[in-house]
Every structure is written in C-alpha cells, then in structure tokens.
Amino acid sequence: MKVTDLTTFLLPWGSVFVKVDTDAGISGWGECSPMNGRVIQAMVVHALKPLVIGANPFDVEVIGERMLLRPYKLGPQGALPEAMAGIDIALWDILGKATNQPIHQLLGGCFRDRIKVYFSYGWDHRQSPQEVAAYLASRVAEGFTALKLRMGYGPLKGDTPDDPAIAMLKEIRAAVGDSVPIGFDVNNGYSAPKAIQVGRYLQDHVGIAWYEEPTPPYDYGAMAQVADALDVPVSAGEHEYTRYQFRDLILQGKPDICQPDVVKCGGLTEAKKIAALCEAFSKPIVVHNTQPTIGTAASLHFCASTANAYLPQEFTGHRDHFRPLFKNALALVDGHLLVPQAPGLGLEVDEEKVRATAVEIL
Numbered sequence: 309m310k311v312t313d314l315t316t317f318l319l320p321w322g323s324v325f326v327k328v329d330t331d332a333g334i335s336g337w338g339e340c341s342p343m344n345g346r347v348i349q350a351m352v353v354h355a356l357k358p359l360v361i362g363a364n365p366f367d368v369e370v371i372g373e374r375m376l377l378r379p380y381k382l383g384p385q386g387a388l389p390e391a392m393a394g395i396d397i398a399l400w401d402i403l404g405k406a407t408n409q410p411i412h413q414l415l416g417g418c419f420r421d422r423i424k425v426y427f428s429y430g431w432d433h434r435q436s437p438q439e440v441a442a443y444l445a446s447r448v449a450e451g452f453t454a455l456k457l458r459m460g461y462g463p464l465k466g467d468t469p470d471d472p473a474i475a476m477l478k479e480i481r482a483a484v485g486d487s488v489p490i491g492f493d494v495n496n497g498y499s500a501p502k503a504i505q506v507g508r509y510l511q512d513h514v515g516i517a518w519y520e521e522p523t524p525p526y527d528y529g530a531m532a533q534v535a536d537a538l539d540v541p542v543s544a545g546e547h548e549y550t551r552y553q554f555r556d557l558i559l560q561g562k563p564d565i566c567q568p569d570v571v572k573c574g575g576l577t578e579a580k581k582i583a584a585l586c587e588a589f590s591k592p593i594v595v596h597n598t599q600p601t602i603g604t605a606a607s608l609h610f611c612a613s614t615a616n617a618y619l620p621q622e623f624t625g626h627r628d629h630f631r632p633l634f635k636n637a638l639a640l641v642d643g644h645l646l647v648p649q650a651p652g653l654g655l656e657v658d659e660e661k662v663r664a665t666a667v668e669i670l
C-alpha cells in the first residue's frame with residue numbers, strides 16, 4: 309500500500325483535519341492541534357506532505373522519524389509535532405481500516421473499554437464563584453462524575469490578591485459534594501510560594517484530586533518546589549511535546565501525573581513512547597485533550613491501550629458545530645466515553661460536509 313495524496317481542511321473555529329489517501333482506496337483522518345491553524349496547515353502541506361507521499365502507511369514509525377528529523381530547523385517542539393500529529397493519526401486510521409481492527413488493538417490491546425472522563429471547564433472571568441459552581445453542579449447532574457476547573461491565567465497572572473480560586477473551589481465542592489473528584493488547573497498562574505500556599509489550603513480544606521500546572525511552564529525548578537512541598541499530585545505536560553521534553557519534565561519538574569496531548573505531541577506513535585517513559589517513572593497519564601472529535605477518538609484508543617492511563621481523562625464536552633461533520637458520534641454514557649470498536653478511529657468523517665464547512669482546503 310502507498311500513500312497517494314494528503315489534504316488538509318481548516319475549519320472556521322480553527323480545527324485542522326488531515327485526510328491521507330492510499331492506492332488501496334482506503335483513506336484515514338487525523339487532527340492537528342488547533343491554535344494557529346493556518347500555520348499548522350501550511351506546515352503539514354509544505355514541510356511534511358512531501359515526506360509522506362509514496363510511503364507505505366505501515367511504515368508509520370519510519371515516517372514519524374522522517375517527519376521529526378528532516379525538517380529539523382522547524383523545531384522539535386510546538387508547530388512541527390502538532391503538524392505531524394494530524395498525519396500520524398490518519399496513518400493509524402488507515403492501518404486500522406486495512407486490518408479491520410480498532411486502533412487500540414494495533415497499539416497493544418484494550419486495558420479498558422470505557423474511559424472515565426472529567427468535564428473540563430474554563431472559567432469565564434465575568435462569572436462569580438457561585439455561578440461557576442452552579443454550572444458545574446448542573447454538568448454533574450447530567451452525568452459527569454469528575455470535574456476540572458481551569459483558571460486560564462497564563463504565567464504568573466494569578467499572583468494577585470483578588471485571585472478567586474480558593475473561594476471558587478470551596479463553592480464547587482459545596483455544590484457537588486465530597487465524592488466528585490475535582491482537578492484544579494492554574495494554567496501556570498502562580499509563583500512557587502503562592503502555589504504552595506494555595507495548594508496546601510486546597511489539599512487540606514477543600515480536597516482537590518490534582519493540581520495542574522501551578523507554575524510557569526518554562527520554570528521546572530518552581531514546579532519541583534511545589535511538587536516537593538505538597539501531598540496533592542501535581543500534573544503537567546501540555547507544554548511538552550516529544551519524549552525528549554517529557555524526559556526533562558519528569559527529571560526536573562517532578563510532576564506526579566503526566567499530560568501528553570495526542571494532537572500536539574506528534575500523534576499516537578509518539579504518545580505511546582511518552583507513555584512508556586512515564587511508566588518507567590511510575591507516572592500515570594492523563595491526556596490533555598481539547599478536541600472533542602478526532603482528537604478525542606485518538607485519545608480514547610491511546611488510553612484504552614495504555615496501562616498507566618487509568619485515571620479520569622480530559623473531555624471538554626460535545627460541541628454542536630462538530631456534529632454535522634461526522635456520520636456517527638462518540639458515545640458518552642454515565643460519565644464515561646466508550647472506546648470505539650469499529651476499524652480505525654471508529655469515527656466516520658462526512659467528507660462532503662467537511663469540504664463544505666472548511667474555510668481553507670490545501
């Protein structure tokens with residue numbers, strides 16, 4: 309089998325889908341990380357497509373190394389692995405369809421056929437703690453059994469006296485009760501001393517399940533200081549890409565939980581290597597995942613086939629604008645996403661709808 313063509317679709321809300329065609333009549337779909345979509349789309353088409361056309365999709369590992377190393381001046385983190393991810397996921401979709409197997413079966417099998425997910429919610433800064441708590445309680449009432457609050461701060465922007473985080477988490481805890489795990493994502497907002505103060509209060513008086521990116525992503529020393537000082541697990545990994553950055557993160561930042569993102573880290577091939585690295589350090593994996601369709605399907609196959617992905621995984625909820633682009637949908641039952649069992653990703657793209665919706669097709 310040979311790859312004959314590759315097409316990228318930029319959607320109006322920034323998502324980048326990738327379709328890879330083969331001479332066997334089988335096509336696969338992937339997704340790249342959504343920010344700076346036009347740049348990522350151009351990288352897929354101009355830097356990576358020439359490295360993939362004519363290749364055997366079963367050489368997915370060989371193709372992955374070629375994509376990472378040949379355009380090396382574009383950098384091994386950030387845009388290059390984000391662009392690679394769309395192609396890598398599409399190749400795995402092809403392999404699944406060609407062998408009549410769901411992707412998780414090709415990645416080693418199924419540790420769990422349904423994945424508990426937490427509802428990941430980004431604070432709208434106009435909302436009061438009570439409004440946030442009421443909204444999250446309504447999502448729990450709909451069936452979610454775990455939550456995460458994201459503050460959306462950015463580096464050190466939460467280091468202010470009027471930071472509402474503690475008040476908000478107290479309200480959320482009161483609204484949803486003691487049995488719902490709540491993650492707290494600072495989005496890098498605190499300096500180490502403030503992160504330790506807030507984290508200590510939350511672990512002792514509110515009960516949080518994990519403490520995500522409390523300190524700036526460029527300061528592993530600060531993260532290590534926080535992780536050393538607290539009992540609550542510290543998590544990080546959405547700002548790391550390949551196995552090389554995860555090695556440095558683990559050794560220097562000392563997070564307790566690692567958070568690779570399959571649409572950022574280079575795809576499923578790289579995610580499995582990161583998972584093995586984390587396993588050797590006894591670090592559970594919780595995916596970073598903002599993309600509710602192809603990215604989530606790829607994450608489900610990754611989590612299903614990965615021993616150390618046993619914690620609740622990130623899900624930002626179904627979004628209406630995606631629904632028409634697919635012939636089926638990922639099933640969410642009692643706060644769990646069911647791992648697709650159909651060949652490949654198990655999520656069927658409606659190409660005509662994607663073509664009609666895309667703002668740029670290259």
Ligand code: CA
Pocket residue numbers: 458493495520521546
């Ligand atoms: Ca995060």
